[in-house]
Amino acid sequence: MKHIRNFSIIAHIDHGKSTLADRLIQYTHLVEDRQFRDQILDNMDIERERGITIKSQTVDLPYVDENGREYELNLIDTPGHVDFSYEVSRALASCEGVLLLIDAAQGVEAQTLGNLYAALEHNLVIIPVINKIDLPVADIERVKNEIDDELGLDPETAILCSAKEGIGIEEILKAIVERIPPPTGDAEKPLTALTFDAQYDSFRGTIVSCRVFDGTVKQGDTVRLMSQGTTYRVEEVGIFRLPREPQKELTAGMVGYIIAGIKTVSDIRIGDTITLDTYPALEQLPGFKDVKPVVFSSIYPIASDDYQSLFDALEKYKLNDASLVYQKDSSAALGQGFRCGYLGLLHLEIVQERLEREFDQSIIMTAPSVQYRFYLDDGTRLEVDNPLHYPDPGSIRSSEEPYIKASILIPERYVGVIMKLCMERRGVNSHMSYPTPGRVEVTFDLPLAEVIFDFYDKLKSLTQGYGSFDYEITDYRESSLAKLDILVNGEKVDALSILVHRDNARERAVRVCDKLRDEIPRQQFKIAIQGAIGGKIIARSTISAYRKDVTSKCYGGDISRKRKLLEKQKKGKKRMRMVGNVEIPQSAFLAALKTDDE
Amino acid sequence: MSRSRKAHSWRPLKRTMNRTDLPGLYIHIPFCKSKCPYCDFYSVTETDRIEEWLQALLIESRYYRHDFGTFDSLYLGGGTPSLLHPRQIEKLITGLRDVFTFDDPAEVTMELNPDDVTRENLAFYRSLGVNRVSLGVQSFVEEEVRFLGRRHTSRQGVSAIEAIRETGFDEFSIDLMYGLPGQSIRTWGSILKEALSFSPAHLSCYQLTVEGDTLFSRMAKEEKLKLPEDSRQADLFVYTSEYLTGSGFIHYEVSNFAKGPETLSRHNVKYWQHTPYLGLGPSAHSLAGKKRWWNVRDVDQYLESIHGDHIPVGGFEDLSSSQMNLEKLLFGFRTMWGIDVRQIIPPPARETIRGLCDSGFVTCHDQNIIPTLKGYLFADKLPLMVS
Numbered sequence: 001m002k003h004i005r006n007f008s009i010i011a012h013i014d015h016g017k018s019t020l021a022d023r024l025i026q027y028t029h030l031v032e033d034r035q036f037r038d039q040i041l042d043n044m045d046i047e048r049e050r051g052i053t054i055k056s057q058t059v060d061l062p063y064v065d066e067n068g069r070e071y072e073l074n075l076i077d078t079p080g081h082v083d084f085s086y087e088v089s090r091a092l093a094s095c096e097g098v099l100l101l102i103d104a105a106q107g108v109e110a111q112t113l114g115n116l117y118a119a120l121e122h123n124l125v126i127i128p129v130i131n132k133i134d135l136p137v138a139d140i141e142r143v144k145n146e147i148d149d150e151l152g153l154d155p156e157t158a159i160l161c162s163a164k165e166g167i168g169i170e171e172i173l174k175a176i177v178e179r180i181p182p183p184t185g186d187a188e189k190p191l192t193a194l195t196f197d198a199q200y201d202s203f204r205g206t207i208v209s210c211r212v213f214d215g216t217v218k219q220g221d222t223v224r225l226m227s228q229g230t231t232y233r234v235e236e237v238g239i240f241r242l243p244r245e246p247q248k249e250l251t252a253g254m255v256g257y258i259i260a261g262i263k264t265v266s267d268i269r270i271g272d273t274i275t276l277d278t279y280p281a282l283e284q285l286p287g288f289k290d291v292k293p294v295v296f297s298s299i300y301p302i303a304s305d306d307y308q309s310l311f312d313a314l315e316k317y318k319l320n321d322a323s324l325v326y327q328k329d330s331s332a333a334l335g336q337g338f339r340c341g342y343l344g345l346l347h348l349e350i351v352q353e354r355l356e357r358e359f360d361q362s363i364i365m366t367a368p369s370v371q372y373r374f375y376l377d378d379g380t381r382l383e384v385d386n387p388l389h390y391p392d393p394g395s396i397r398s399s400e401e402p403y404i405k406a407s408i409l410i411p412e413r414y415v416g417v418i419m420k421l422c423m424e425r426r427g428v429n430s431h432m433s434y435p436t437p438g439r440v441e442v443t444f445d446l447p448l449a450e451v452i453f454d455f456y457d458k459l460k461s462l463t464q465g466y467g468s469f470d471y472e473i474t475d476y477r478e479s480s481l482a483k484l485d486i487l488v489n490g491e492k493v494d495a496l497s498i499l500v501h502r503d504n505a506r507e508r509a510v511r512v513c514d515k516l517r518d519e520i521p522r523q524q525f526k527i528a529i530q531g532a533i534g535g536k537i538i539a540r541s542t543i544s545a546y547r548k549d550v551t552s553k554c555y556g557g558d559i560s561r562k563r564k565l566l567e568k569q570k571k572g573k574k575r576m577r578m579v580g581n582v583e584i585p586q587s588a589f590l591a592a593l594k595t596d597d598e
Numbered sequence: 599m600s601r602s603r604k605a606h607s608w609r610p611l612k613r614t615m616n617r618t619d620l621p622g623l624y625i626h627i628p629f630c631k632s633k634c635p636y637c638d639f640y641s642v643t644e645t646d647r648i649e650e651w652l653q654a655l656l657i658e659s660r661y662y663r664h665d666f667g668t669f670d671s672l673y674l675g676g677g678t679p680s681l682l683h684p685r686q687i688e689k690l691i692t693g694l695r696d697v698f699t700f701d702d703p704a705e706v707t708m709e710l711n712p713d714d715v716t717r718e719n720l721a722f723y724r725s726l727g728v729n730r731v732s733l734g735v736q737s738f739v740e741e742e743v744r745f746l747g748r749r750h751t752s753r754q755g756v757s758a759i760e761a762i763r764e765t766g767f768d769e770f771s772i773d774l775m776y777g778l779p780g781q782s783i784r785t786w787g788s789i790l791k792e793a794l795s796f797s798p799a800h801l802s803c804y805q806l807t808v809e810g811d812t813l814f815s816r817m818a819k820e821e822k823l824k825l826p827e828d829s830r831q832a833d834l835f836v837y838t839s840e841y842l843t844g845s846g847f848i849h850y851e852v853s854n855f856a857k858g859p860e861t862l863s864r865h866n867v868k869y870w871q872h873t874p875y876l877g878l879g880p881s882a883h884s885l886a887g888k889k890r891w892w893n894v895r896d897v898d899q900y901l902e903s904i905h906g907d908h909i910p911v912g913g914f915e916d917l918s919s920s921q922m923n924l925e926k927l928l929f930g931f932r933t934m935w936g937i938d939v940r941q942i943i944p945p946p947a948r949e950t951i952r953g954l955c956d957s958g959f960v961t962c963h964d965q966n967i968i969p970t971l972k973g974y975l976f977a978d979k980l981p982l983m984v985s
Contacts, residue, residue, distance in 0.1 A: 524976055524979065546828050546829075547828050547829045547831075547832035547975065548828045548829075548831050548832040548835060548975050548976070549828075549975070549976050549977075549978045549979040550835075550852055550932070550974060550975055550976065550977040550978050551807055551978060552804040552805045552806075552807050552852065552853045553804065553807070553853065554851075554852070554869070554870070554928075554929075554932055555866065555869055556624060556869050556875060556877055556882070556883040556884075556885075557639070557877075557881060557882070557883045557892070559869065559883070559890075559925060559928070560883070560890060560892070560915060562928060562978075563921060563924055563925050563928060566924055566928060566978075566981055566982065567921075567924065569982055570924075570982060570985065573982060
């Protein structure tokens with residue numbers, strides 16, 4: 001066990017986590033240089049585009065120190081977004097230490113703090129690493145001050161590094177071996193292995209990533225998932241080399257994988273404890289939670305006959321993403337579809353993009369919603385995440401919505417605009433602290449519903465990119481809610497309905513009506529777009545009729561071009577939905593989601 | 599083949615309903631003295647290549663000598679056919695008559711530019727069998743003519759019409775353009791009135807459109823040219839139709855009006871009926887059955903092909919039945935013949951057709967739906983509503 005180190009890299013988005021991971025892999029010669037594909041750990045297109053890790057990967061780095069001693073350094077990668085904070089916490093629970101990566105130009109940001117707190121919670125050894133020191137705008141002294149003042153860490157322990165240039169890599173590896181303690185545990189005790197990740201493999205089924213705390217597991221054992229009581233026979237255990245490398249057994253302290261004929265990732269709960277069926281542990285490892293979705297939205301196929309194809313795509317998608325939940329949904333305007341629950345807005349966007357890109361689905365997504373609580377006259381409590389299920393307003397005694405504690409880190413000059421933004425978003429209980437001169441941490445209690453629309457984009461644009469944001473869901477609070485309906489030529493488009501705070505209703509209605517006016521193409525009759533609460537119209541916009549759609553010339557040389565245009569328009573029509581006699585393009589549904597004026 | 603010079607043996611046109619099943623022959627004469635800023639027909643200004651082109655065209659014609667049977671229309675379009683020397687026109691027409699068989703009488707149309715028109719030329723064209731001329735007047739208002747980049751003056755437009763009438767061409771057509779920036783209904787009305795004062799057999803009235811690769815389209819992109827709004831364009835369109843039908847014209851196609859059923863353009867009608875046609879010359883399109891093909895849109899390539907002894911075809915398509923259907927709808931909503939719903943497979947839903955009737959886009963006659971004036975206004979949209 002003395003030669004094992006289990007660690008993670010934690011960082012704010014874009015501070016260079018993946019690049020550093022790649023360098024570590026390269027340095028330890030886990031793969032040949034010429035086979036090295038940049039950013040091995042981020043292997044989804046979307047991840048690479050956005051520069052964030054969504055699905056974590058773990059890798060076991062063989063390392064020989066200057067005295068010839070061999071080590072196994074398990075790098076447990078973590079998803080880099082607040083939506084996945086539970087997954088991050090399980091990964092951290094599997095480590096003894098972390099590299100806390102800080103961008104030499106950006107300095108400490110909200111997520112850096114969030115990550116630090118998470119690491120401290122698990123009593124991990126923290127090695128600060130200042131990355132990107134090669135940048136001309138790098139300000140190492142300032143970052144060191146921030147490490148001291150804001151993080152309360154000894155700045156002298158920070159390692160200077162440029163993952164891009166390969167500077168400081170050896171030092172980091174040395175520090176991992178020297179500063180992070182080896183794991184402890186007893187191989188003779190009953191097995192307790194923490195599952196921190198699960199990936200689907202079409203040949204092998206689910207590949208469970210786990211950290212063994214006590215005991216031993218090997219091929220042929222029958223293991224039990226303690227939160228569910230299900231049992232499986234182990235087919236293979238091994239460690240995460242590139243590619244995976246089977247082992248005779250996994251014992252206390254090791255990080256590795258178990259393949260046990262588990263069909264889908266949904267059969268596994270992240271944070272669950274694996275034990276032996278015949279020699280079980282008495283207690284689960286602490287910290288297990290059943291993660292629940294917090295953001296909800298419906299997905300409909302653009303062409304209603306593509307429902308089955310969308311169903312198949314979701315089923316396939318779900319094989320590798322246990323955190324997505326969905327069930328059938330149906331709308332008068334859009335027909336059959338699915339109500340989906342997500343861990344957060346980023347998760348929602350990932351699902352949407354992957355369905356469109358990897359599964360070739362053309363979808364309409366409805367406005368994201370949080371889960372509201374309604375207390376009815378008859379004493380029942382109703383949880384509603386779908387505007388279609390909004391109860392009869394006459395029967396509602398009171399209603400509640402979820403709140404978050406938002407923590408926003410900004411240069412001092414932006415305090416004014418951010419305060420204003422948060423107040424507009426119904427923020428309360430503001431609190432300010434000055435971790436270092438010139439920088440402010442603002443905390444607010446905010447309704448989650450206010451954050452799942454463009455809050456983050458807005459924050460970024462108001463602070464020219466300097467603002468960073470982290471949050472956790474805290475509680476439910478009483479709130480006055482209403483259902484805003486959108487009518488197109490007098491017909492209610494149920495898929496555009498949203499639940500809103502009563503005070504915001506009119507403003508939201510006006511924005512949605514204006515957005516739709518800009519997105520719905522003119523048709524040969526006038527189109528009225530209205531926002532209504534109950535029967536009361538609170539906003540209105542009109543699309544004037546166009547009066548002519550004919551081109552002058554149609555001779556021999558024009559015909560084929562004209563027909564091709566018609567064929568294209570016919571295809572485009574499939575990306576439209578008819579509501580009454582009005583054609584609404586997919587883009588209009590998307591635009592209605594954005595509240596921004598841009 | 600005997601080189602018949604008896605061009606005058608073409609008999610004068612006398613017909614009732616000018617819609618026939620025989621194929622038409624189109625000759626694209628891709629030369630202009632200058633390019634008009636709105637026109638996207640293919641043409642070049644290198645008039646020194648005309649002779650070479652003419653030789654090549656007659657070679658091209660022979661590739662198709664056995665494929666089309668008897669033509670009953672010949673259309674010399676362009677470009678500017680009147681830019682050719684009368685002797686070149688003669689060589690062209692007699693050459694074509696040597697290669698192909700024409701019905702007697704056939705409709706022989708030639709497009710003319712006003713400043714090329716002389717009584718002498720006109721008489722000569724007549725002797726060659728040209729029995730219908732189409733004159734590109736565009737406008738009688740001097741600044742409009744100039745705005746359109748024409749090389750003639752409004753005065754020349756009038757003289758040309760007078761010459762045509764005096765030479766005994768009963769069947770002449772005038773091309774006009776409307777919907778110019780800032781043009782009032784009043785101005786346009788006066789232009790129409792002046793046109794009618796010459797008693798043309800046919801009028802083509804084109805709403806100014808910004809087309810593909812033209813100077814106007816570049817100007818429109820830079821916002822240096824702004825066409826009237828669609829509601830104004832619609833008003834002008836309705837006005838045009840009402841004015842001309844009120845004067846006894848038949849509005850038989852979106853942009854085309856005929857004095858009577860016998861004077862509509864037999865050749866152009868073929869395009870809207872899937873009647874076969876052969877197009878010769880660069881960029882010309884042809885249709886035979888379900889096959890459509892088109893020549894290269896480049897004089898050099900065209901000549902190169904012919905010199906290399908292969909046909910200068912740039913592309914072709916075999917129309918599927920659904921494409922044929924779509925084209926039938928496309929043509930049907932643009933012309934007075936409308937659509938025979940039995941020919942559309944699968945037939946449009948009854949309620950769709952009823953909806954079109956109820957909204958006043960078409961009138962229903964048994965199995966035919968005929969576009970109304972409002973239908974013409976939405977002719978590019980209606981095929982999508984039906985299919």
